[in-house]
Amino acid sequence: MSTPKMFNHKxxxxxxxxxxxxxxxxTLHANGYLRHSSEQDALYISEFSLxxxxxxxxxxxxxxxxDFIARCDGGYLVMDAAEKVSKNLTGVLVDQKNRLISCR
Structure with missing residues (x-):
């Protein structure tokens, strides 16, 4: 008697x-190579004009x-939200091509 094949090759x-x-x-997730972004990571806060x-x-x-406060951190312009918007909301300022705005 032959045993029936459970699965075919495909x-x-x-x-x-x-x-x-x-x-x-x-494995990639366990080693930290996959980053799961939240909605707040990609939040578009406001548009700025020069x-x-x-x-x-x-x-x-x-x-x-x-409602924002700017500060220089690590050579780049960082925007912090004022108390009204959200106390923990912080982000770097970028231009239209997502290049960091440097400061001195």
Whole structure:
């Protein structure tokens, strides 16, 4: 009597491929190579504009201060949210091409 084949060759290949992907993802996650970002990591807070100081040109600005505080940290401009928005909200300032804005 011969034992019936449980799986054919194609099914075995699919199961091995699936197991390989799952083991690879688990190993990368366990070693810290996969980073799961939260919504707050990619949060677009606000858009900023540059008011150039050109002699003779008049720029109108509000007298009310913004809800953000800028500071220089590690050579880059970091924005902290004021108490009204969120106490723990911090991020680096980037331009339209996501390049860091440096400060001195």
């Amino acid at each position: 099914t075995q290949l699919i199961l091995v491929a699936l197991a390989t992907v799952l083991i690879t993802v688990f 008011i150039a100081s050109v002699p003779g040109a008049q720029g109108l600005v509000s007298t009310k201060p913004a």
